[in-house]
Amino acid sequence: MSLQIICPECNTPNSLSSKFCNDCGARLPKSTSVLCPKCQSPNPRNNFYCDHCGSRLQSGQPPATPEPEKPEDSDLPTSAKMFSLPTRQPGDTGELDPNSIPDWLTTQSEKDTNDSGKLPKLSDLTPQERATDADLPRWLIDTDSQELLIESPGDITTEHFFHLIQNINEEERKKLSGLLNDPAVTGDEGANLPDWLKGLSTPAAPTGKNPKPAPLPEPEDDDTLDWLSDFDARQTNSLAEPINSLPHPEQSFDDDDDLPDWLSELKPPQTELLALPNQPEESAAGFSEEGIPDWMETDAAKSAADPADLSDWLLTDAEMDQAAAETIKPAAAEAAAARSLTDWLSDFDAEEADEDIFPAAEASPIEAESSAKETLTDWLDDLSDDTTDAAEEDASTSTGLTKFLIAAEADETETDSAPATGTLPDWLLADQEEAAPKIEAAAPAEPAGFDFEDWLEDKAEDPSVTVGDTGPLPDWLDDLAPDKVNAAPQIDSSELESTLDDLFGKEAIIHTGDLDWLDEPILPDKEVVPAAVEDVAQTSEFFEEDDEAPPDTADDNLDWLAEMVAFEAIKAGQEAVAEAEEETAVPEFFPGADIDWTEEDDIVEQTLQEAKSDEFNIDDFLDIDAQVSGDWADIDGILSGAADDDQLPDWLEQLEETGMVTALSPDEAEEEIIADNIPDWIANMRPDDTGQLASVLPSAFLVDSDASDLLSDTEELTAAELPDWLDSSLMGDRKTAVSDSRKDVLWLDDGSLSEDSSELEAILAELPPAQAPEDMLLKAEIPDWLEELKPRELKGEAVHLAETRFESSGPLAGMPNTIAVEPIIAMPRAASALGAYTVTTEQAQQARLLRQMMQEGIQPPPAAKPILSATRAAWLRILVALLLLTAVFLGLYGPAGLQSTPPAAVPAPAAALNSAVAQAAGKPVLVAFEYTPAYGGELNHEVNILLNQLAAAGSPLITVSQYTAGTAVAAAQTAAYDVIALPLVPGEAMGLRQLGSCLGQNGIVCTSLHGHTLTPETAQLLNEVSLVILFTGERSSLVNWVEQVGGASDVPLAVGATQALAPVVSPYYASGQVTGYLDGLPAAIAYKNAYQPAAETAAADAQYGAQSLVLLVTAVILLIGGLAFGLFRKKS
């Protein structure tokens, strides 16, 4: 669909709503839009409704069916109408089967046809408002109660639906029970049903009896979550039952099957783990039931509210006091509880639960062992089988649990005095220890809190416990161990040296200065180090026997499990080590809380002094302040457990191979560095003086000596004891890794290089010579035109331009190297018939001229050949002037026959002027001289005639002028008369207006005029002026005087004008604004002859004759000249 309308005239695209073309203004056709069927107005094609009348647009053919009448009072909003979809005709069901329409819908539609499909209002549906319910659908009407069946609940919850189901009648209940027991609906065992419906389906299915619906759960406390309360009301009810009557934990476990999976996962994992079904009721009283969800309360009740059942995150300090008092649990209950664990909980809690539970089963260790086996998960079962087989020789280690737990168990069995409390992790021990005295006071028979350090202490004191103590440490603990060891107390280097000397002799000694990179992470406690060395020794022995270990223990299990098994296998050999450990490694401060830190500080200081004396700067890696931090307690415990040889983690076992715990001098260490105790490639990884890259890339930075040593001692690599973290990172199999490393460094072998050097040189000689990188780049070919544009280097020399062309014409004439202007002026064409423009001849000439100027330059127009040459024209002007002068002279001084006679009749204006002068006789007359001497030849005669007449009548004369020349003329012309000269009148019209206000009998006497003070006599004369006579040859002066002075006063105005000004005066005379006038010399001669015949007018008569002759000559010249030039006019 096109979104634009193309103008048929100019093909310009226009918007859809345009009626006229935006470019040419032509009317756009209506067919491009959708015409409204109602108002015929065009609309855009994408309109559903007409923009003009709002009716629905139906493009194309008219509708087949009559358009339904739209209700005028529709409740639909405007937006809904505007964006509604195409409607369906009444009765048009489309693809629907008419028979499938519900009755009420069919009835309703038929009834509401006249109502335009409006639904009844909701308020009308109430029984009070409605008189009948016939128009309502059946499902909306309750015939029994006449009330609305459905009451909208304020809060739709599960209990709401549960309540609805419970209130159904017996028949519907049967239907519902059958429906819920239908496997097709509910799925296998009701898997498709929600949890809250399973309770309804399960009891009804096997028995067939309708169980009474459970009472609607009472509103719970605010602290109880609704969804939790609604979830398992039956369990909530169980809180009211005596605890002794609670079902067996297994039964409780079965009940938990009702729980949805997600809720089971949310359930605290250890609730069943440590559940005690026979827990005294008073034990549960210690818990606060408030604020605990029902299921928690239920579980707490079923499990005798044992605080230990709660997970750590649920235990508060107060609850932990109770939890500590409930740590002894029967083995059977623990086993059942263990079975209830989810898988992930089993994985996670196997160790903790075991170490918490089984020490408590000290009364029957065999039963505890068997029950412990049942509680193990699969992987622990496998482990148990293996370890049991391997440890059958030793009954104390045959439980399949981690060995340190077994050791603790055995230790407790033997000592029967160590408290077995620990169900709590370490981070809870602090609170546990605080609560322990209280618990002991309340229940002295029960063990107090379990201290991890105490546990380690017990193990340290018991040699039998030391067997395989390192085994239980999982890998993740091993990974954490170095960090903890970093914070270990300072080492006594001298004591360390002595211990190592005793154990390994000088052969195993490596200077610690070279191994400080290994020293840092594994600096153990000073008393532990000898024990660690012992462990290393034992470990090496073990690994020597490791190849002979059973494959089922070494291959099928995890590494640390395999190690654990191995430790068990060599248990007998470790007993001797344990004895030595007791002599050397058992620290004095091991008994837990009795650590004497002051003594330890003394030891630290002594160690530092000794280290300095041995040129071993222990301050580089020991921070004394950090050594006394509180974190040492944990690491002491760990390391105390590691006092046994086999308890050392793998990373500590490396110490034996490396022999780092020595204090040799650097010189001695240089000789011993390549000893068998440490692989060379590991030694190369350490940071040394060559830089730390050597530790990162050992193979790449191997020196020749190292490479040779490495290659020559492959057996050593094979047998090298690698830590797990190195094993996992470098190689899965040690032998494979060694072979790989051999491959990696094979090319560095000096012998191979020397043998192949000649061949290599030959190969290199055959290679083509290497190219420089820049030579390998392809050179781009620069085109010529681009080369020309390349900027030239300025060398200070003037660039010589080959050709310098100067503009010859036009505005740029004279400028060099101008660029010719592109001809942009198109020549006009002849107008076509359809063209709107016509080119006139002048336009064509202008265009031609412009084009000529732009393209061809300005060419001087062809010199028009004058009709008369300049000389001839000059002579013509002279001729005309001579003719005129001749006429003037002939008229003045020629024969009388050439002089004209004045007219006998006096013109009417002149007669009116004479009447006005006669009326002003004896009265002051204002005479205005508004002309220059140029008009004097014509006006002076009028002035003389009129002044003589006024003087003869006895009228006082007042002269005035607007021009300086006029004042002079006035002075010259009135020299023979007694006149009063007014000052110059400036301001033209405005000045004349002020003057006019002072004239006449208007009651105003002007004492000053234009800044000049008038004498009282003058002012009085002005006030008594009866006639104003104006002599002027200028139109402006005439107009100003007539309009300003004549209009401001009633004083009559007479004009003495030139003959050329007569047409201007004549209208004023005709209108009465001018009383009379004299127009030129002929009127003046006639006026003199008529009214003053005695006046001397000889000069005037001569001048009049000359003027007449000049006019005649002029007319002849004009006639001859016009005819001559008119006939011989040059054609353009």
Added chain:
Amino acid sequence: MAQAFEWVQAPLEAALASMLAVFLILSGIRMLQRQRTIWSVLFFVTAVTILFANAIILNPFTPPGISQVVLQFRDLVHNFIVTAGIRGILIGVALGIITLAVRVLIGVERPYNK
């Protein structure tokens, strides 16, 4: 001072005015050469007629009958045609003055603000 005015300024201004007559004659002669239109011809005819009327009629050699006809023609042109033209000019000037006064009063025209 009066002598200077009488013997210098007055003859100069008279000479300039006479030159006007000469140039008007020359322009009238060449008018038909430059622009030969009906209006130019009309102007030329009118000028020659008025000149002849003022000259010939006053000439004693002219017959009185012709003189009267010429005088009537002159008066016709002078009193009606020329007067009508002058009145039209005056009316136009008056309307222009009124319009200018209104424009100045309402502030549209500010002749002294430029």
